[in-house]
Amino acid sequence: MARGELVKKLLASYGHEEEFRAVVEQIISEEEKKNNRVLASSLRKTLDNIGTAARSATGLSRLVPFPDEANDFIQRMVPAHGPQDILLSPENTELFLGLIREFRQADRIRRHGFPVRSKLLFCGPPGTGKTLCAEVFANELGLPFFHVRLDSLISSYLGETATNIRKTFEFARRQPCVLFFDEFDAIARSREEAGEHSELRRVVNSLLIFIEQIQPGGFLIAATNLDGHLDPAVWRRFDEIVWFDAPDAAMVRKYLVHAFRNVRASFDPAGYADQLLGYSYADLERVCVQAMKVSVLGGNKAVSDKDFREAMRDARRRLTRKQKLEAQTGE
Incomplete structure (x- = not known):
C-alpha cells in the first residue's frame, strides 16, 4: 500500500x-x-x-514484552474483521453480548464474589465461523489476538510438549488477550483412545491442570471440529461451550443477502438458498466471491444469474470430490 x-x-x-x-x-x-x-x-x-x-x-x-520462550508457539494476529463480517445464530449472539458485558464489568462482578467467564470452547464442523468469531470477539473487546501455533507447540521430543504448553499458558496469565487454540483436539485427545501412549496422556493431564488453574485477564478460546475426540475431562474445564452449526435455510438466505449488500446484482441471490442448504459459511463465501470474480472477468456491471450458477457448479464439483475422498478415508 x-x-x-x-x-x-x-x-x-x-x-x-x-x-x-x-x-x-x-x-x-x-x-x-x-x-x-x-x-x-x-x-x-x-x-x-x-x-x-x-x-x-x-x-x-x-x-507486555513478548517472551522469547513463547515466541515460537504464539503468533499475534491483527484482527481484520468486525461484527459486520460475521453472522451468528440468535443464541450465540446473545451469549457473546453477555460475555462482552461481563468482561467490561469484571471488577463489579468480582467484588460480589462471582467468577467472570473467560474460558470458551468452540465446537462445530469446518467452515462454520469459529476462527472468524474469535477474531471478531477480540476486536470488539479491544484485546490483542494471539493464535497458538500447534505445529510448533507439539514437539517430537518426549516431555517438551507439556513444557511448551506451560510457557503458552504462562504468557496468557500475564498478557490480557484472546489466546486462540485451533484444532484443539490435537492436544486434548481422549486418554482412553486406543493407541495413545503414556507421553500423550501426560500432555493431556498437564493441559487439564493448566486450564483448571488459569484465570486469564482476557479469554482462552479453544476450537475443534472433532469434539467427539476430546477427553471427557476437558468439557468441565471451560466456562462456556459454544456450538457453531452449519447454517439452516434462513441463515443461508441471510448470508446471501449480506454477501451482496454492497455488490450490484441483476438477480436475487437469496433465491438460491434452498439449493445451497448444507453448505458451510466458508463454502457460501467461496461461491459468492467466485460469482463476483466471474462477473469482473466478464466485464459486467452487475453479477448475473449466470455468473452465480457458474460459481455454484464449481462449488458442487469441489464438494463432490471432497465427499468421495472422505468416504474413501473413512473420515
Whole structure:
C-alpha cells in the first residue's frame, strides 16, 4: 500500500486503539519488506510504549514484552474483521453480548464474589465461523489476538510438549488477550483412545491442570471440529461451550443477502438458498466471491444469474470430490 494511503488511514484511526495499532503494524510490515529493519524495530518499540501508556490511562489491557520462550508457539494476529463480517445464530449472539458485558464489568462482578467467564470452547464442523468469531470477539473487546501455533507447540521430543504448553499458558496469565487454540483436539485427545501412549496422556493431564488453574485477564478460546475426540475431562474445564452449526435455510438466505449488500446484482441471490442448504459459511463465501470474480472477468456491471450458477457448479464439483475422498478415508 502507498505510504500516503497508510498515513491517511493512520489519521483516520485516531482514538480507536485497535485500528490505530493495525495501521502501525502495516507500516512496520512495509518497512520490514524494504529491509529497513532498524526503523521497523524502532517503530515496534514505540508502538509497545504507546500501548503501555495508553492502556494504563484508559484501563484497557496493555501489551507486555513478548517472551522469547513463547515466541515460537504464539503468533499475534491483527484482527481484520468486525461484527459486520460475521453472522451468528440468535443464541450465540446473545451469549457473546453477555460475555462482552461481563468482561467490561469484571471488577463489579468480582467484588460480589462471582467468577467472570473467560474460558470458551468452540465446537462445530469446518467452515462454520469459529476462527472468524474469535477474531471478531477480540476486536470488539479491544484485546490483542494471539493464535497458538500447534505445529510448533507439539514437539517430537518426549516431555517438551507439556513444557511448551506451560510457557503458552504462562504468557496468557500475564498478557490480557484472546489466546486462540485451533484444532484443539490435537492436544486434548481422549486418554482412553486406543493407541495413545503414556507421553500423550501426560500432555493431556498437564493441559487439564493448566486450564483448571488459569484465570486469564482476557479469554482462552479453544476450537475443534472433532469434539467427539476430546477427553471427557476437558468439557468441565471451560466456562462456556459454544456450538457453531452449519447454517439452516434462513441463515443461508441471510448470508446471501449480506454477501451482496454492497455488490450490484441483476438477480436475487437469496433465491438460491434452498439449493445451497448444507453448505458451510466458508463454502457460501467461496461461491459468492467466485460469482463476483466471474462477473469482473466478464466485464459486467452487475453479477448475473449466470455468473452465480457458474460459481455454484464449481462449488458442487469441489464438494463432490471432497465427499468421495472422505468416504474413501473413512473420515
